[in-house]
Each structure stands twice: as structure tokens, then as C-alpha cells.
Amino acid sequence: MSVHTTGRQTEESRDTGTRSGRDAILRAARRAFTLRPYAEVTLRGIATDAGVSASLIVKHFGSKEQLFNTVADFGPDTDELFAAPLEALGRHMVLTLVRSRREFQRDPMLRVVFSLGNTDERSLLRDRFHEQVTARLTTLLPGQDNALRAELVAGQLLGLGATLALHPSGAAAQADAEGIADLYAPALQRLITG
Amino acid sequence: MSVHTTGRQTEESRDTGTRSGRDAILRAARRAFTLRPYAEVTLRGIATDAGVSASLIVKHFGSKEQLFNTVADFGPDTDELFAAPLEALGRHMVLTLVRSRREFQRDPMLRVVFSLGNTDERSLLRDRFHEQVTARLTTLLPGQDNALRAELVAGQLLGLGATLALHPSGAAAQADAEGIADLYAPALQRLITG
Numbered sequence: 001m002s003v004h005t006t007g008r009q010t011e012e013s014r015d016t017g018t019r020s021g022r023d024a025i026l027r028a029a030r031r032a033f034t035l036r037p038y039a040e041v042t043l044r045g046i047a048t049d050a051g052v053s054a055s056l057i058v059k060h061f062g063s064k065e066q067l068f069n070t071v072a073d074f075g076p077d078t079d080e081l082f083a084a085p086l087e088a089l090g091r092h093m094v095l096t097l098v099r100s101r102r103e104f105q106r107d108p109m110l111r112v113v114f115s116l117g118n119t120d121e122r123s124l125l126r127d128r129f130h131e132q133v134t135a136r137l138t139t140l141l142p143g144q145d146n147a148l149r150a151e152l153v154a155g156q157l158l159g160l161g162a163t164l165a166l167h168p169s170g171a172a173a174q175a176d177a178e179g180i181a182d183l184y185a186p187a188l189q190r191l192i193t194g
Numbered sequence: 195m196s197v198h199t200t201g202r203q204t205e206e207s208r209d210t211g212t213r214s215g216r217d218a219i220l221r222a223a224r225r226a227f228t229l230r231p232y233a234e235v236t237l238r239g240i241a242t243d244a245g246v247s248a249s250l251i252v253k254h255f256g257s258k259e260q261l262f263n264t265v266a267d268f269g270p271d272t273d274e275l276f277a278a279p280l281e282a283l284g285r286h287m288v289l290t291l292v293r294s295r296r297e298f299q300r301d302p303m304l305r306v307v308f309s310l311g312n313t314d315e316r317s318l319l320r321d322r323f324h325e326q327v328t329a330r331l332t333t334l335l336p337g338q339d340n341a342l343r344a345e346l347v348a349g350q351l352l353g354l355g356a357t358l359a360l361h362p363s364g365a366a367a368q369a370d371a372e373g374i375a376d377l378y379a380p381a382l383q384r385l386i387t388g
Contacts, residue, residue, distance in 0.1 A: 113307050113356050117225055126360060134361065138348075145377070147365035151357050152378055161286060161351020162307050163345050166352075167328065170289055171341035183339070184346055187381025 002076060010030035022060050026070070029061075033071045034114035038121035043067070072124045074132040077108035081157070082140065090189030091181050093157060096176040101164055107131060109154075117120040128156075143194025153191050160184060216254050218244040220264070221300060223255075227265045228308035232315035237261070268317045268326040270303035275351070276334065285375050286382030287351060292371040295358050303348075304355035323348075337388025347363060347385050354378060 012141050032041045041135040061067040075154035080100075084092035100108055112129040115122040137150035160180075164172055172180060196255055222243035226235045237258050241248040255261040274294075278286035294302055306323040309316040331344035366374055 022226070035311055047305040056199075070355030090360075096257055100267050110307075112360060116304075116356075116359050124205065124250075130364075134313070134364070142378070145369075145373075147364070148369050148374070149377065151361050151364055152354070155353035155378075156350060156381075158356040159349035160346070160357065162310075163349030166306065166323065166348075167345050170324075170328065170345055172345045173235075175339075177337075180342070180346075183343065183385065185305050187246045187350075189382070190381070193376065 015174070021050075021056060021105075023104060025049065025052060025057050025067075025145055026062060029057075029067050029071050030106070030111050033068055034111045034122065036066060037118070055057075068121070068124075071111070074109055074112075074128055078132055078136060081108050081163055082136070085194065086140070086142070086192060087189075088096060089192050090187075092187040093153075093188060094181040094185045095177050097157060097160055098164070101161070102177070107161040107165065108157070110158060113158060113162070135152050141194060145194070149191045149194060153188060156184075156188050156191070195357070203375050208217045211339075215246055215250060216245075217256060217300075219246060219251050219261075223251075223261050224300070224305050227262050228305045228316065228319070231312070235262075237351060260313070264383070265305070266322050266379060268303055268306075268322055272326055272330060275302050276330070280334070280386060281383075283386050284381075285379040286384060287377040288354065288379045290373050291351060291354055292358070292374055295355070301355040304352060304359065307352060307356070312327070326350060335386060335388060340388070343388060350378075350382050350385070359365065 006096060019021045025046065028046045032046050035178040042066070043054045043057050046067070047057055050057075057067065061070055077100075079094055081096050082089070083096075097108060100106055109129065112133075114127045128168065133154050134147075134150050137153055141149055142154075143149075198360040201294060220241045225243065227242050235249045235258065239253050240261070241251055244251075250260065257332070263369055271294075275287055275290050277290075282346065291302060292298055303323065306319045306327075327348050328341075328344050329348055332341045335343055335347075337343075
């Protein structure tokens with residue numbers, strides 16, 4: 001094995017390590033900030049759950065408040081979710097959501113549901129969701145009733161995420177992503193196209 | 195006002211009082227048992243939230259364990275939700291769900307989502323949901339991929355409930371139930387009919 005190859009592999013695995021550490025922190029932070037009130041969440045608890053040091057969290061995300069803001073930010077997820085031409089958006093959304101769960105064990109927006117019934121800091125998730133998901137979808141959709149259709153599109157995406165999470169070894173878990181899209185995307189597309 | 199009329203009104207308002215007291219207890223119990231671990235929930239806390247006495251809870255529902263079992267039981271809700279011929283079930287489901295939220299401030303099954311990420315007693319909600327919603331729907335649906343379609347139907351219903359809860363003063367909140375059904379029910383119906 002040449003020095004060059006070894007060097008490249010080390011660099012790759014370092015990148016992968018950084019990414020998977022970051023992902024593990026984000027997953028643990030999402031769990032912590034949605035399941036418990038803000039005041040009860042500690043970086044140390046998130047670090048333990050993620051299997052990293054608290055200082056690595058600070059290095060990647062800054063303070064507890066900054067990490068909470070990252071959790072409440074639906075921008076990066078919706079950028080991916082909405083990144084297709086309108087006429088193909090339904091299918092793209094379903095495939096992106098299914099793959100995000102399978103490849104990264106995360107859902108682009110299901111965490112907002114856990115803010116329901118809580119009037120504490122978690123209401124920030126609902127506010128961001130309204131701005132970054134519903135309002136953005138509303139401006140994106142052509143035709144009549146676009147605000148209503150945007151809410152229903154958001155509903156279909158939340159519902160798909162919820163049912164995949166609730167049936168981790170069920171029929172959808174066994175099905176390929178394209179098969180799920182065949183069944184689920186046409187309805188989304190009709191709501192999108194109007 | 196005759197004695198007869200007064201008597202009837204008193205009886206009616208007593209019935210209404212009983213029903214609304216029972217509903218308030220159930221709503222408070224659903225909140226308590228889904229948002230907090232079982233061990234942290236008290237009948238006294240639920241009573242305070244519902245504006246009733248703890249002894250009224252015992253009278254209506256029995257012990258804390260029995261009340262938790264009532265919360266985890268999706269049977270009565272799905273009986274209503276599934277009470278239509280297959281060819282009209284999609285629309286019936288949407289109308290039932292929207293009306294349940296509007297008239298009784300409750301969702302037939304959204305509470306199961308709050309059990310996600312919790313491995314404590316709340317996993318009972320997921321088990322019951324699998325038996326009483328997904329498995330029941332699977333046997334109900336004709337045609338191919340019925341288990342997958344059942345999961346997706348459950349997803350669409352959970353998603354509709356979630357988006358209505360997340361947008362309490364949004365476009366869906368302003369829309370009439372029939373208008374929501376016009377947009378949302380055809381997709382459900384296609385998943386049902388296969």
C-alpha cells in the first residue's frame with residue numbers, strides 16, 4: 001500500500017468521522033430538545049447520548065442556545081426537500097424523506113410535532129416551521145387555495161415521516177423507496193400542482 | 195317556565211356536564227401520559243389540568259393504570275374512523291378527523307407520535323397502534339401491497355392531524371371540512387381501494 005493511498009484513506013476516514021460525529025450530535029440534540037423542556041437539557045447529556053465529548057459539541061455548534069437554534073432550523077432540510085422542479089417535486093420529496101431516514105436516521109421535519117402541547121421554548125420550532133416550511137411552500141405553489149394546499153403538503157410529509165418512524169420493521173421499511181414513491185407521491189404532486 | 199321543562203333542562207345539562215367532564219379528563223390524560231413518563235404522571239395533576247376532582251377521575255376511569263390503558267386504546271376512535279363502506283372510506287376518514295378536532299378538540303390517533311423515542315410505558319401506545327390501526331387497516335384493504343398501503347393510510351391520517359394541530363389559525367382552520375376532504379380524501383381513497 002503506497003504512502004499516497006494510506007494518506008488519502010486517513011483523510012477520508014477523518015472526514016467521515018467528523019460527519020458522523022456531527023450527525024450523532026444533531027440526532028441526540030433533536031431528541032433532547034424535543035422530548036424535554038429547554039431548561040432541563042444539558043450539553044453533557046447530549047454528549048453522552050451521542051457518544052462524544054461536550055467540547056466537541058461546542059466546537060461544532062457553539063453554545064447550548066446555538067445548538068437549540070440549529071435544531072429549530074428547518075432551512076437546510078427544506079432546501080434539500082424542495083430542490084426539484086415543481087412538476088417533479090412530489091416524488092422528489094418522498095424519495096428525499098425516505099432516504100434521509102434510511103441513510104442518516106433522521107427526518108427532515110417530524111421533530112416539529114413534538115413541540116405540540118408545549119408552550120415553552122419549543123414553540124420556536126412551530127414558529128420556524130410556519131416560516132420555513134408552510135409559508136415557503138405557500139409561495140411556491142401555483143393556483144388556488146395555495147395556503148391550504150401548503151398545509152396539506154406539510155401534513156403528508158409529516159405523516160410519511162411519522163408512519164416510517166412508527167413502523168421501523170413494517171412493510172414500508174421493507175419496501176424500496178421508489179415503490180413508496182409510486183404509492184405516495186401522486187397525491188403530493190396533485191396538491192403541489194393544484 | 196314549567197316544572198317539566200326545568201326538570202328536562204337540568205337532566206340535559208347534567209348529561210352534558212358529565213360528557214364534558216369526561217372529555218376534559220381524557221384530553222388532560224392524553225396530554226399527561228404522552229408528554230411525560232408514566233411514573234411522573236399523577237391523577238391529581240390530571241384533575242387540576244381538567245378542572246375536576248381526582249375522585250371524579252376515579253369514578254369515570256378507575257385507577258391511574260386503567261386511565262393510561264384508556265389513553266392507549268385506539269379502538270373507539272378507529273371504530274368511528276373506519277365506519278364507512280370501503281368505497282367511501284377516504285372521505286369519511288378525513289371528515290371524521292377534522293370534525294373530531296373541531297367539535298371535541300381531539301385527534302383520533304396523533305397521540306401515538308409522542309411515544310416515539312420513548313422506550314418507557316409509552317411504547318404501549320405504539321403496540322396498540324400496530325394492532326388496532328395498522329393491522330386492522332391491513333386486513334380491511336383489498337388488493338396488492340395492502341400492508342404497505344395500510345401504513346401509508348395511517349401516515350396520511352397522522353399527517354392531517356399533525357398539520358391541523360400545527361396550524362391552529364391557518365388556512366385549514368378557516369376551510370370547511372368538505373373543502374379539506376375534496377383536496378385530501380382522493381389520495382387516501384386511492385391507497386384504500388388499491
